[in-house]
Structures are given as C-alpha cells and as structure tokens.
Amino acid sequence: MKCFSIFKDKARSKKREATSAPELRDQNRTEGAAVSRTARSLPSPRSITELYQEREENLRAFSYEELKDATNGFNRLLKIGEGGFGSVYKGTIRPRNGHGDSTVGHKQWVAEVQFLGVVNHPNLVKLLGYCCVDNERGIQRMLVYEYMPNRSLEDHLFNRGLPLLPWKTRLEIILGAAEGLAYLHGGMEVQVIYRDFKCSNVLLDKDFKPKLSDFGLAREGPTGDRSHVSTSVVGTYGYAAPEYVETGRLTSHTDVWTFGVVLYEILTGRRTLERNRPAMEQKLLDWVKQFPAEGKRFSTIIDPRLRNEYSVTAAKKVAKLADICLNKNAKERPTMNLVIERLKEAIQDSEGQNLPSTSGTGQSAHQSRVAQRKV
Secondary structure (H helix, E strand, C coil): CCCCCHHHHHCCCCCCCCCCHHCCCCHHHHHHHHHHHHHHHHCCCCHHHHHHHHHHHHHCCCCHHHHHCCCCCCCCHHHHEECCCCEEEEEEEECCCCCCCCCHHHHHHHHHHHHHHHHCCCCCCCCCEEEEEEEEEEEEEEEEEEEECCCCCHHHHCCCCCCCCCCHHHHHHHHHHHHHHHHHHHHCCCCEECCCCCHHHHHEECCCCCEEECCCCCCCCCCCCCCCCCCCCCCCCCCCHHHHHHEEEEEEEHHHHHHHHHHHHHHHHCCCCCCCCHHHHCCCHHHHHHCCCCCCCCHHCCHHCCCCCHHHHHHHHHHHHHHHHHHCCCHHHCHHHHHHHHHHHHCCCCCCCCCCCCCCCCCCCCEEEEEECCC
C-alpha cells in the first residue's frame, strides 16, 4: 500500500514528485539525489514534503508483525491510554529502535510522519518509525515514538489521582514547550504552525522534560508575500484563536493564542472548559478576566492545591504574559521568542524561595509507546 501518495499532486505543482518512504525505496536513488540538489539551489524555502525526502531514512519502517510482537498482540494489559487518534500501547522493540503510535485519517497520518521525520529539537517528541499495512483487520497505520514515562501535562494538572505538580516544575515544563513552538515557528527552513497546542499534547519524559507530540494537524506556514494559510478549522474546542475560527486563516499567531490558554490552565489548575462548575466559572478565559494580575483578588485564580508554595510576582508575570498572548488583535501578540524571555524571568523570580520541584522516576530506555487504530 502506498501510504504517502496523497502528497503527489501538491508536489507536482512545484514540478517535482512527492513520494513516500516506501515508494522511494523502489525508485532510482540517483534521481532522488538530483532532485534534492535542485531544491537546494532554489531561492525559496523547500516544503516539508521535499525536506522529508532528504531525511526519510532516519525513520524505520516497521512491519505490522514487529509491532504486534512488541505489544504482545496489542494486549489490553499493555494499553496505557488513548491518544487523539487511537489506543496507546507500551511495547518493547527489538534492536534497531522503538516507540509509540496513533492512527488517524490518512492525510493527518502522513502529515505527522513527514513533519516528525523532518523536525529535530529536544522539546519535540522523536518519531522512530512507522507501519502502514492493509491486512485482514483492515488498514493499519501506526507511528512509533520514544516512550514518555510521565505521561502528559494534562494528566499531572488535572488528574487528582497523581501527585501535585509543583510551581517551578510547571514553569519549567511550559518554558520547554515554548522553546519547541519557537523552533517550529522560526528554527527551520520552513515555518510550521502546530495548530493543536494543548496540555494533552505536551508529553513528559522521566525527568519531566516536555516534548510536543501529535503533529497530525500541523501545517506549513505562509511563504513569500502571503500573510496566512487558508484551511478548514480543526482543533480542540476552547483553544482555537478567534480569528482562525471565524475565517480559517492560519498564522503563527494562532499558536500563540493557544499558548495563552494553556498558561492560564497552568496557573489555575482548571481546564479551559469545565461544565460541572457554576455558570460564571465554566469558561476559563471568562472567569479569569474577573481577577486581573494587578487586582487585589488575583490570588483567587491560582490553583488552590499550590497553597502558598508559589511566587506571587512570577504568577502575575505569567498572567500578564497570557493576556498579551490572548490579544484579540493577532498581530499584537508576542512572538514565541519573547514568550520564552518572559517565562525565564518568571522562573528567576521563583528562584531562591525553596519551592519544591518534581524529580522524575527512571524508566527503561528500551520501552516503547505504540498506538493503533483501525481506519
């Protein structure tokens, strides 16, 4: 099955043929190298599809049987959760490499393979390989990621069954996430708009270092004299920027708005929408407006589980930063580089107060995270 063929039409419009990892293995390597040299000679940046052709061999193409064996037949006892597009399993991959999966609508699946086959940053989850087969169970598409033993930021913020996530750890996690977004926006040859930043997509390694995951909705940013990318509106309710919802116009400012939403989730320990609360408190952004950073009742919004183990000065800076990220005028929102600077200042304000932090628990480096879904 040729899993990457949907990108061919787009590539042909640029006078080159986009091909998949499996497809390229069947083609002449000399021809592929010539195409790559031509791309480098062009003054305009290359697309994710073109960059992927250059780096695809970094990913391992797993067979279905390998992943079935790694998870003991996708044993329910090895299921560790549900991802955005399917069940998530923990498994052990035989040498060469190993980890996770999520199967999605075909276009999103291919997009995630290509984006994660190109990006390289300590705050982005590492894709180790993929599997795409058509067997007696139907079409099976799987992605294999590095294992993130401490689950997600969402789990630690909102799951009362887990230990409290300390103040400084929250700031360090969101700083790492900001650095991952900044890399996507300006650290590569092509700009990437993440489009799905939220707590559940911020995974945590054994030391609680964050890594962004789930790139099925990511899009290449505008190029040349274009100011935006027009696309259908997708994402999670409560996170999307208003101008994106209204017009479908996508820019890096869209990610910045979503980042502001997550900043308030970190401050409050509340989800962006909680229907079990009183009517005036159900929508997080409406509720926090009643308690501005310079107001006397600002501390009302701080996660009560933190008690007094946080820096008030730093918390106010984070709230002010969230407010400018949530500016209705997209062009007046800060860049992610400026967001990083402000978060570092907030962390400095929290230093020297002997605030507790989280220490990770070690996990086997050979464990892997595998997710599967029938389409």
